[in-house]
Every structure is written in structure tokens, then in C-alpha cells.
Amino acid sequence: MAASDHTILEQASEWLKQGRKVALATVVETWGSAPQPIGSQLVIDGEGNFTGSVSGGCVEGAVVTEAVDIIASGKPKLLQFGVADETAWRVGLACGGRIGVYVEPIN
Amino acid sequence: MKREILDQLLAARANRQAVALITNLEKGDQRIVPRAMASEDALAGKLDEAFRFDQSGSHDGQFINIHNPPLRLVIIGAVHIAQSVIPIAQQLGYDVTVIDPRGAFATGARFPGIALHAEWPDEIIPRIGLDPRTALIALTHDPKIDDPALDAALKSEVFYIGALGSKKTQASRAQRLKDAGFTEQQVARIHGPIGLNIGAKGAPEIAVSIMGEVTRCLRLGA
Numbered sequence: 001m002a003a004s005d006h007t008i009l010e011q012a013s014e015w016l017k018q019g020r021k022v023a024l025a026t027v028v029e030t031w032g033s034a035p036q037p038i039g040s041q042l043v044i045d046g047e048g049n050f051t052g053s054v055s056g057g058c059v060e061g062a063v064v065t066e067a068v069d070i071i072a073s074g075k076p077k078l079l080q081f082g083v084a085d086e087t088a089w090r091v092g093l094a095c096g097g098r099i100g101v102y103v104e105p106i107n
Numbered sequence: 108m109k110r111e112i113l114d115q116l117l118a119a120r121a122n123r124q125a126v127a128l129i130t131n132l133e134k135g136d137q138r139i140v141p142r143a144m145a146s147e148d149a150l151a152g153k154l155d156e157a158f159r160f161d162q163s164g165s166h167d168g169q170f171i172n173i174h175n176p177p178l179r180l181v182i183i184g185a186v187h188i189a190q191s192v193i194p195i196a197q198q199l200g201y202d203v204t205v206i207d208p209r210g211a212f213a214t215g216a217r218f219p220g221i222a223l224h225a226e227w228p229d230e231i232i233p234r235i236g237l238d239p240r241t242a243l244i245a246l247t248h249d250p251k252i253d254d255p256a257l258d259a260a261l262k263s264e265v266f267y268i269g270a271l272g273s274k275k276t277q278a279s280r281a282q283r284l285k286d287a288g289f290t291e292q293q294v295a296r297i298h299g300p301i302g303l304n305i306g307a308k309g310a311p312e313i314a315v316s317i318m319g320e321v322t323r324c325l326r327l328g329a
Contacts, residue, residue: 026172029164038162039172107110
């Protein structure tokens with residue numbers, strides 16, 4: 001687990017206390033070179049505010065967009081990103097790796 | 108994730124308790140397994156290694172997220188080099204504690220925002236505790252202050268012990284510790300002269316060499 005990840009959980013807790021809706025994104029699998037280790041996390045609120053990192057900037061935008069939907073639906077989802085993805089031109093990883101990101105609402 | 112799970116993870120952190128969060132990636136079910144209970148879990152074989160190497164990972168659709176306690180660096184000596192070590196250690200994710208019984212050194216003005224104890228190491232260390240997620244570095248050169256801290260560190264499971272001082276200083280320190288009852292092998296846990304040999308000059312470079320060596324011990328075990 002990356003050193004900063006506890007801060008992410010604290011941020012999640014703080015946002016929940018403020019009455020915000022919150023989702024947590026976690027890198028659960030990596031193949032090839034990946035910029036952030038497994039266990040790296042991103043916390044997102046219902047408005048799309050976020051803190052943390054799952055890829056060093058390559059896929060955060062897409063994760064945040066999905067997370068806002070996941071907060072609304074209340075159902076967790078496993079997202080895959082990488083060069084094999086048809087959206088690679090938009091949210092691929094420049095390093096050529098692939099990552100799996102689990103996004104779950106906290107409720 | 109249920110709110111209770113989040114609260115339990117945060118409580119485990121506050122208590123410096125190692126836990127794993129196991130998530131079924133298909134169904135979303137989650138459970139928390141404390142390290143002490145890992146051998147009784149269905150994923151016992153994977154958990155032991157995951158805790159030891161701080162390595163989260165997925166196994167047959169189950170994601171094991173290791174939440175080890177935060178890394179901690181205990182610095183003996185509120186000295187100049189400590190001031191250079193601290194910002195690097197903080198960037199690397201360490202909670203830093205500074206111990207120095209000399210009140211003139213251990214001041215909030217010199218170490219703003221740092222857990223600072225103007226007490227003797229043998230008084231304060233039992234209260235803060237030393238665990239396998241802790242590194243201890245002794246920087247005072249003064250045996251009266253460094254030795255009791257090294258004594259406590261050698262009796263603990265800290266993952267790194269380092270002591271500032273020349274080879275000559277190290278030799279006399281090793282002899283004192285052996286006279287105090289430690290074996291050659293135990294004393295060999297102390298890295299001294301401290302830090303990787305990168306030809307460091309001045310406090311900031313020495314700080315880089317120290318934290319480089321601490322990182323090597325954390326990640327490679329020696």
C-alpha cells in the first residue's frame with residue numbers, strides 16, 4: 001500500500017461527515033509497467049471532486065466520471081484501462097501497461 | 108464499502124494494528140482480517156506473505172488490500188542532520204518522532220509540527236513502543252543519549268537501526284553494547300557508519316544517504 005493511502009481514507013471519512021456522497025477507487029491489478037502500485041487509491045465525491053491517484057494522471061478523469069455514476073447507482077464496478085482498451089487513445093496508459101481499478105460507493 | 112468498514116480501517120491505523128481488507132471483486136462483499144487472525148482465514152497462505160512484504164494483490168477474484176500501520180521514524184538527537192532528514196522522511200510517508208533530552212536542541216522552533224520529546228530515550232521509548240514498521244536512527248554521537256536508544260532498538264523488531272559516527276566510534280559503541288550483554292550478531296543489526304556510501308557531504312546529502320539505506324532495508328530487507 002502506498003504511504004499516502006491512509007490520508008485518502010481520512011479524506012473519505014471527512015467528506016462523509018460533511019454529508020457528501022463518496023466513492024473509493026482502488027488499483028486492484030496491474031500488468032506490465034504501471035505508474036502506481038496495487039492498493040493505490042483515489043477518493044471521489046458526488047460532485048466529481050477527488051484526491052489521490054491511481055495512475056499518475058492517465059486515467060483519473062475517466063475514473064472520476066465513472067465514480068460519479070457509481071455513487072448514483074450505489075453499485076461497485078471493476079474498470080479496466082490499458083492499451084488494449086478501445087478508448088486507449090483517450091484514457092490509455094502511455095507506459096503501455098494495464099490496470100484494473102475497483103470503484104465502490106461508501107455508504 | 109460500508110461506513111463501518113472505513114471506520115474500522117481508520118481505527119486500526121490509529122492503534123498501529125495491521126489489517127487486511129478482503130474484497131470479492133464480483134459481489135462486492137468485504138471483510139477485515141487482523142494480522143493476528145490471518146492464519147485462521149480462508150486466504151491464510153496468501154495473507155502471511157502479503158503482510159510481510161506489504162504487498163496487496165488479487166487472488167481468484169478476491170482482492171487483498173494490506174493496511175499495515177504507517178511507517179515511523181524515531182530520531183535520537185534534535186540535531187542539524189535531523190532537520191534535513193525530516194522533510195525527506197515525511198515525503199516517504201514516515202511519521203517522525205524526535206527524542207533529545209537536551210532542552211536547547213529539542214525546541215518547537217527548531218522542529219515545527221514534529222512530535223518532539225525532550226526526555227531521555229529509555230524513559231520515552233517504552234511509552235511510544237518500537238514495532239516492525241519503525242526505523243530508529245541515533246544521531247547525537249553522545250553515548251549517554253544514543254546508547255540507551257540503541258539498547259531499546261536491539262531488543263525490538265524495528266526494521267532498521269542506524270547510528271551516526273566514524274568507524275572508530277562504531278567500534279567503541281559495538282564494544283560497549285557487547286559489554287552490556289548483546290551478542291556480535293545482535294550488534295550487527297546497527298548500520299554504522301550510517302547511510303549508503305554515496306560520498307555525501309553536508310547534512311542534506313547525508314540525509315539522502317540515510318533515507319536511501321532505510322528504504323533499502325524496508326524494501327529489500329537488508
